[in-house]
Amino acid sequence: MKFLPLFWSGIWRRPGRTALIFFQVSVAFALFGMLQGMKTGVDHAAAAARADLLIVHSRLSFLAASLPAGSLDQITSVPGVELVVPVDIFGATYQKPTQGLGVVAISLVKDWPSAFTFTIAPEHLAAFQKLRTAALVRYELAEKYGWKIGDRIPLMSHTAQTDGSTDWAFDIVGTFSDSDVGSGRDNILINLAYLEEARFLGKGTIQHFNVAISDPKQAAAVSDEIDRRFANSSQETKTESLLELAQQQAQEIGDMNFLIRAIVGAALAALLFATASMMMQSIRERRVELAVLKAVGFTDRTVFLLILAEALLVCVAAGAFGLALATALLPIAGMFVVGLSMPKIVIAIGLGLAIVVALISAAVPAVQAARLNVATALANS
Amino acid sequence: MNFVRQFFGVLRVDLSGAAQRTGSVLTIIIGVTCAVGVLVSMLAMGIGMQRQATENVRSDRVILSSTGVRDIQSSILRDAAVSARDLPGIKKDAKGAPIVIFTSLIPIEAHRRLTGTRTFFPLMGTTANLIQYRPEIRITGGHLFQPGLHELIASNPCRRQFTGFEIGDRRSIRGIDWTIVGHFEEGHALQCVVYTDVDVLMSTFNRNTYNQVSVMLQSPAAFDTFRDALQANPTLHLEAQHEREAAVEDFKQLKGILDFASYFVGTIMAIGATLGAVNSLYAIVDARRRELGTLRAIGFGSGAVVASILCESLLFSLPGALLGGALAWVFFNGLSASPFGYNFQLAVTPSLALIGIAWALGMGLAGGLLPALRAARVPLATALRAA
Numbered sequence: 163m164k165f166l167p168l169f170w171s172g173i174w175r176r177p178g179r180t181a182l183i184f185f186q187v188s189v190a191f192a193l194f195g196m197l198q199g200m201k202t203g204v205d206h207a208a209a210a211a212r213a214d215l216l217i218v219h220s221r222l223s224f225l226a227a228s229l230p231a232g233s234l235d236q237i238t239s240v241p242g243v244e245l246v247v248p249v250d251i252f253g254a255t256y257q258k259p260t261q262g263l264g265v266v267a268i269s270l271v272k273d274w275p276s277a278f279t280f281t282i283a284p285e286h287l288a289a290f291q292k293l294r295t296a297a298l299v300r301y302e303l304a305e306k307y308g309w310k311i312g313d314r315i316p317l318m319s320h321t322a323q324t325d326g327s328t329d330w331a332f333d334i335v336g337t338f339s340d341s342d343v344g345s346g347r348d349n350i351l352i353n354l355a356y357l358e359e360a361r362f363l364g365k366g367t368i369q370h371f372n373v374a375i376s377d378p379k380q381a382a383a384v385s386d387e388i389d390r391r392f393a394n395s396s397q398e399t400k401t402e403s404l405l406e407l408a409q410q411q412a413q414e415i416g417d418m419n420f421l422i423r424a425i426v427g428a429a430l431a432a433l434l435f436a437t438a439s440m441m442m443q444s445i446r447e448r449r450v451e452l453a454v455l456k457a458v459g460f461t462d463r464t465v466f467l468l469i470l471a472e473a474l475l476v477c478v479a480a481g482a483f484g485l486a487l488a489t490a491l492l493p494i495a496g497m498f499v500v501g502l503s504m505p506k507i508v509i510a511i512g513l514g515l516a517i518v519v520a521l522i523s524a525a526v527p528a529v530q531a532a533r534l535n536v537a538t539a540l541a542n543s
Numbered sequence: 544m545n546f547v548r549q550f551f552g553v554l555r556v557d558l559s560g561a562a563q564r565t566g567s568v569l570t571i572i573i574g575v576t577c578a579v580g581v582l583v584s585m586l587a588m589g590i591g592m593q594r595q596a597t598e599n600v601r602s603d604r605v606i607l608s609s610t611g612v613r614d615i616q617s618s619i620l621r622d623a624a625v626s627a628r629d630l631p632g633i634k635k636d637a638k639g640a641p642i643v644i645f646t647s648l649i650p651i652e653a654h655r656r657l658t659g660t661r662t663f664f665p666l667m668g669t670t671a672n673l674i675q676y677r678p679e680i681r682i683t684g685g686h687l688f689q690p691g692l693h694e695l696i697a698s699n700p701c702r703r704q705f706t707g708f709e710i711g712d713r714r715s716i717r718g719i720d721w722t723i724v725g726h727f728e729e730g731h732a733l734q735c736v737v738y739t740d741v742d743v744l745m746s747t748f749n750r751n752t753y754n755q756v757s758v759m760l761q762s763p764a765a766f767d768t769f770r771d772a773l774q775a776n777p778t779l780h781l782e783a784q785h786e787r788e789a790a791v792e793d794f795k796q797l798k799g800i801l802d803f804a805s806y807f808v809g810t811i812m813a814i815g816a817t818l819g820a821v822n823s824l825y826a827i828v829d830a831r832r833r834e835l836g837t838l839r840a841i842g843f844g845s846g847a848v849v850a851s852i853l854c855e856s857l858l859f860s861l862p863g864a865l866l867g868g869a870l871a872w873v874f875f876n877g878l879s880a881s882p883f884g885y886n887f888q889l890a891v892t893p894s895l896a897l898i899g900i901a902w903a904l905g906m907g908l909a910g911g912l913l914p915a916l917r918a919a920r921v922p923l924a925t926a927l928r929a930a
Contacts, residue, residue: 179822186818193811222651222716320609320618363751396718400652413660421588424874425581429812432577436819439566443826 165464169472175448180476183440187480187519188487190433191512195488195504197422198511203492203502204412211342211408214378215277218388219370221398228367229397231269236391237371242384245374247277250354250367254319254330256307263303264346265317265330267354269368277374279342279404280351286336290351297332298351301339306348309334322362330360342404373401381405430519438523441473445527452531453539466532473524474517481516485509549838549847550854556834557827557855564830567823568859574816575863575906576870579899582809583871586898587889588880589801595887596790599679599730602763603634604786607756607773618752619645623779627756630772632765636675642759644669644676647741647750651716653705664701664735666716668744676759677729685710685725690740693747696725700886701735717747733879733886756781813906816863820910824856828918835918836926845919852918856911857904864903868896 173180218237220229228250237246248269255262268274270291275282282290282298290296299309309315317330332352340349358365375384385401392399445452452465460468489504561568607627608617624645633641650663671690674680688694695714702708712723721739729736745751760769770783784792828835835848868891876891 179825182818182822186815186822189811189815189818193808193815197808222649322618394718398715398718410661413658421584421880424584425808425812428577428581429815432574432812432816432819435573436570436822439570440822440826442566 165468165471169468169475172444172448172468172472173476176444179440179444183437184476184480184483186436187433187477187516188484190429191481191484191516192487192491193429193484194426194515195485195508195512196492197426199488199492199504199508200502201419201422202505202508206505207502208405208408208412211403211405212279212378213381213403213405214375215279215404216373216375216381216385216388216401217370217404217407218373218399218401221389221400228364228369229371229399231366231368233392233397233399234371237373237388240384240387240391242375242377242380243373243388244376245271245273245277247271247274247372248354248368249370249372250357250364251369252319252321254317254321256315256317261307263317263348263350265319265352266349267352267357269354277372279345280338280340282338283336286338289335290353293333293335294353294356295331295333296335296353298336298338299334300347300349301337303348303350304334304337311336321357321364323360324362326362342408378403430515434519434523437473437477437519438526441469441524441527442530445469445531449534449539452534453536456534456536457540462532465534466528469528469531470521470524473520473528477516477520477523478513481513481519485512546844546847546850549843550851553835553838553843553848553851554854556838557831557852558858561827561855561859564823564827567826570823571816571820571856571859571910572863572866574819575860575903576867578809578812578816578906579864579867579903580870581812581867582805582902583868583891583895583899584875584889585805585808586802586895587871587875587891588887589798589805590892590895591880591887591890592794592798592801593791594890595733596794597787598732599677600787600790602785602787603760603765604676605758605760605766605769606784606786606789607758607781608754608784608789610780610782617754619754619756619781620752623781624753624756626776626779627758627773627781630758630769632760632769632772634759634761636672640672642672642675644673644757645741645753646755646757647745647748647752648754649744649748651737653701653707653735656704656706662705664705664737666695666737666739666744668739668741670741673738676757679730681728683726683728685723687725688739689724691743692740693719693721693743694724695721695737695739696727697723697737698732698735699726699728700733701737702726704735704886719747733888735886757786758783809902813902817906817910820856820860820906821913824852824911824914825917827855828852828914831918832921832926836921836923839921840923840927848919849915852915853908853911856915857907860903860907860910861900864900867903868899871895871899 218229218233231248234246234248237243250267252265252267253262254265268278275287286298290298297315303309307315311334313334314331315334317332319328319330321330322328323330332350338351354368373384373388375381381403385403388401389399455465455468456462485504485508489509492502492504607619609619628641628643633643636642647668649666649668651666652661653664654661671687674687682696683699685696688696697708707714708723708726710723710726713720714723715721727738741753745753758769760766766783766785773779773781773783839845839848872891875889878889880887880889
């Protein structure tokens with residue numbers, strides 16, 4: 163500890179240079195934190211998705227094919243199934259063709275929210291179940307368009323009403339939030355019974371069933387049993403848990419792994435070179451001071467450690483600052499993934515990398531300082 | 544003494560100083576190389592995607608969809624589709640029939656060959672005159688699907704990327720066996736597309752509306768006549784778009800995300816590289832204090848000093864730009880990427896190289912400014928007494 167003032171003064175010998183190095187290291191680690199944090203964060207969020215909620219959809223395709231709503235009883239009778247909720251989905255636009263949103267029509271059976279990942283205030287839920295044309299709007303979407311409770315929103319869709327019109331209007335009765343990472347942000351919930359009555363085509367068909375099961379460990383067995391019951395029919399199903407779906411989505415982003423590694427690698431390589439060259443220069447300028455230290459009895463080893471400690475302190479402090487910055491910025495950088503947070507493992511790896519960068523970049527200068535010949539250094543001054 | 548001669552005088556003195564400071568110079572070059580390399584490689588994704596989407600686009604083809612909606616959401620009644628065949632400006636084939644195709648699209652699940660992960664491919668039902676509308680389609684094996692049969696033809700990328708697309712392979716869709724009867728190539732397109740007869744597809748899925756009507760015009764110039772005639776008939780509820788517009792609209796959002804990410808990461812890397820450059824240039828300038836002081840003492844203006852040091856900074860950043868662009872080309876050009884189910888090859892183009900050079904010069908200018916001002920402001924007495 164008695165050396166603290168010594169290397170502290172070494173760090174502040176050229177405050178300008180130290181500040182620049184500090185910011186350069188911070189910037190590199192902020193970048194590392196954001197990219198790696200996004201990747202790992204998505205993986206973690208996917209791993210946290212619910213295993214006890216299953217989605218039963220047509221085997222053909224997740225989005226485009228439909229199932230008969232009448233399959234409900236067959237699914238309900240599978241052992242381990244607690245609740246089955248029919249869901250239909252259609253796309254609509256608000257005011258402009260570019261402002262698309264997803265309309266999720268839910269059959270309002272008893273306890274239906276327990277088969278979803280939504281959080282809905284009790285009074286909003288009550289209002290939703292009372293009015294046939296009611297809609298619950300995802301909180302973020304309501305903010306985006308400035309919608310308020312009581313507003314009647316006009317939507318355009320390819321789903322025609324019985325009178326041939328493709329214009330729909332819903333009354334906003336509340337908002338909801340969704341903890342599922344895979345769900346779209348621009349979604350509204352409506353009553354399937356109303357859609358069923360009002361639409362011209364597709365009556366009696368739905369897009370998927372949400373199924374709540376009693377034991378998440380049985381998810382695979384229950385899924386297989388449901389699919390087995392529809393096997394070889396014209397309406398073959400595919401049942402997947404939200405966990406499986408989220409992992410598939412995370413994998414798609416995982417295709418970018420190589421690119422992320424290349425970027426982080428380039429940033430760290432540039433950084434390593436910059437810090438090493440700066441440290442060397444600093445040693446060159448301080449030859450006389452280091453020689454004096456040695457002349458008054460500092461061993462080569464102490465001088466070596468002194469230089470290393472200096473680099474470590476700057477790099478780790480800057481790395482920590484950069485990672486803190488990344489943690490603050492991650493929600494902005496990850497705006498396409500809802501509820502993303504910085505995983506602790508990324509912080510730990512980042513700090514480890516900062517130590518490695520410091521040790522590698524300071525190794526050569528520290529050896530130079532240790533080998534410094536007192537007589538020559540002082541003679542040349 | 545004129546400014547130009549002063550400028551080159553200072554530049555020479557300074558560059559000679561730089562030669563002794565290889566560490567500092569290399570720091571600038573490597574920093575700029577990495578920053579430019581990363582920016583160019585990331586932008587290459589957006590360019591690659593654009594190239595892929597617009598590869599086979601022709602200016603005499605027009606896409607019709609329902610007013611206000613696109614792709615799978617668009618829904619065109621049979622009557623409206625048939626009336627569209629009579630619009631003016633449409634090219635006729637040898638038998639005098641208008642070259643118009645009706646398409647219905649359904650995304651179907653496929654599994655990747657290597658990983659087994661699930662993605663989707665578009666199963667496009669089209670009319671039999673598909674080849675007239677898309678002459679770039681080249682059948683490379685088997686034959687075209689026959690109307691009325693449950694036959695599929697798959698593009699070669701399907702076979703390369705996914706399982707179950709060999710000729711003769713069967714696939715159960717809605718409890719019916721469909722057979723792959725042919726393979727085709729569409730230019731250099733990397734996207735998996737499967738075609739079948741539109742009427743068969745629609746009856747299988749109980750559909751009675753098409754998603755798109757595609758029209759080949761007599762000439763690109765006929766577009767206005769065609770669109771005016773279309774708009775004159777509002778009962779059709781149809782909207783016309785050039786094929787290019789429709790293609791660009793499809794991937795605009797993802798390209799926006801990719802470009803945003805590219806510039807975001809590129810800016811962060813550039814800030815890092817600029818900070819490194821500032822540090823290095825300070826070191827170079829400091830090492831030449833005495834020489835710069837001498838030049839000032841014999842009458843060199845501070846303007847010449849500032850200009851020459853900025854110029855030096857730009858000179859150091861240029862090799863980084865070229866190296867960064869070259870590395871991006873070597874490592875990433877032609878690399879296949881498939882984020883979010885799109886398939887395309889990264890493309891490093893000359894225009895990206897120019898962006899890289901501009902980016903590097905920006906870093907050089909920003910990095911050189913403070914050191915240049917310091918060099919110009921060094922008090923003569925201190926500078927000459929130093930060292």
